[in-house]
Amino acid sequence: MQFIDRATVAVKAGDGGDGMVAFRREKYVPAGGPSGGNGGKGGSAILVADANLQTLLDFQFKRLYAAEPGAKGGPSNKTGRSGNDALIRVPCGTIVFDADTEEFLGDLTEPGQQLCVAKGGANGLGNAHFLSNRNRAPEKMTLGKPGEERRLQLELKLIAEVGIIGLPNAGKSTLISALSSARPKVANYPFTTLVPNLGVVRRPSGDGVVFADIPGLIEGAHEGVGLGYEFLRHIERTRLLVHLVDGSEPDPVASYEAIQAELSAYDRGLPDKLQIVALNKVDAIAPEELADKQQALQAASGGEVLMLSAVTQLGCDRLLRQVFASLEHLKADSEIADPARQSSPNALIPTPGLPLSQ
CATH class of the missing domain: 3.40.50.300 (P-loop containing nucleotide triphosphate hydrolases)
Incomplete structure (x- = not known):
């Protein structure tokens, strides 16, 4: 197994789904009304510490990780499906920085620990959301927000006692x-x-x-x-x-x-x-x-x-x-956590019942 302890990857969260403009047209519904649903939320990019991984080798072959975008809203007040998160598995002991700003983002040390590195875009709103007493037939909707994009610098520090x-x-x-x-x-x-x-x-x-x-x-x-x-x-x-x-x-x-x-x-x-x-x-x-x-x-x-x-x-x-x-x-x-106790860095600690000279 090749040991790789540094890697640079790009992550892209999913865009939020757009809202929809729609009106009810069913028989026996004389008033009709807006029925455009909201879009789905975009998936996020999340790092997950995995105890079964020992190196960052996988990131030498795949450099871009993208989450799913949210789906567009539908008629009849149907909300679009939210995008799935991109779960990116890294070894325990991985430190994460923003590759462009060098900002420290997190340190994954425990198995199963998660760190969201790119948040999914917010969903757009359908015209049903804008129904009011003043506006009974809104034709307004909003677009989904773009998901975050980031370049990450991953560094592995082995966890050993x-x-x-x-x-x-x-x-x-x-x-x-x-x-x-x-x-x-x-x-x-x-x-x-x-x-x-x-x-x-x-x-x-x-x-x-x-x-x-x-x-x-x-x-x-x-x-x-x-x-x-x-x-x-x-x-x-x-x-x-x-x-x-x-x-x-x-x-x-x-x-x-x-x-x-x-x-x-x-x-x-x-x-x-x-x-x-x-x-x-x-x-x-x-x-x-x-x-x-x-x-x-x-x-x-x-x-x-x-x-x-x-x-x-x-x-x-x-x-x-x-x-x-x-x-x-x-x-x-x-x-x-006794601050008064200071040990010499090279002083051996006696083992009970065992002389140091043995």
């Missing part, structure tokens, strides 16, 4: 495949992953946590270098970041600081997100060298650094327990 970040070839895809049933492409060269990958990890309670592997972050990503700029916005919705550092690199601290600098440059709240820092590929490092790298990384991050091998799954259980505990902590914090 946990984002896995790190330099290319840090082992992000290997980790998400070890934690979940996701099977992204894994190879021993940078930029193997060209699109974000999603994986669902089950909690002990039975509900799932969505992880997202964010590809392409390198130095200068916030300025458009590499792939990172295209996917940095997908981190904005995450509640927690797992920062994966390649332990086989000569200087893991430089790798860590490069990603931190990109998050700060991009901003939009990313530097303030809670992070769990993990040193990956520890199975390929000598014990004495590993201890030095862990200590240096802990000094740079200001918090505990987990030891991990995504290939052998060493430390994955420890990481998951920490992730689940951190998410519960964040949930409790959001419910309590």
Whole structure:
């Protein structure tokens, strides 16, 4: 499946139906009178969030969506049929802007959530509507109003609770495949992953946590270098970041600081997100060298650094327990909304009954 997270489409609401001028001509109705009915209302263009969609790929092939116009009014006071709405399905997490004015129109995050982006035209009125004591035989009617037209800019921000970040070839895809049933492409060269990958990890309670592997972050990503700029916005919705550092690199601290600098440059709240820092590929490092790298990384991050091998799954259980505990902590914090409680972005939250050093 091709991953498309931006699209521009045009929407056209239906025009309202015209009213009708008509008079009764039935036998035994001597007075007659106006009987022209009103037109029908035009259909609206409505975006609907669909949990079964993952990308904006469909909008690459169809760029115009139009609702039905209302039907014209009929004789004998018959109202024209209203036009059907155009229901346009988009993935959950789609943000909608007016492509011409850049006005923010809405953010569709929940399945079934709807957003009217173009309102259908009002119906015209038939001459029966204008009957009065002063005018017993009106010949007046009104035309239906045109429906709204708009060009929309759609942007998809993935909805995931946990984002896995790190330099290319840090082992992000290997980790998400070890934690979940996701099977992204894994190879021993940078930029193997060209699109974000999603994986669902089950909690002990039975509900799932969505992880997202964010590809392409390198130095200068916030300025458009590499792939990172295209996917940095997908981190904005995450509640927690797992920062994966390649332990086989000569200087893991430089790798860590490069990603931190990109998050700060991009901003939009990313530097303030809670992070769990993990040193990956520890199975390929000598014990004495590993201890030095862990200590240096802990000094740079200001918090505990987990030891991990995504290939052998060493430390994955420890990481998951920490992730689940951190998410519960964040949930409790959001419910309590205590402004006096300030957590360090890199401070790990102790798991009950489990020392941080394990």
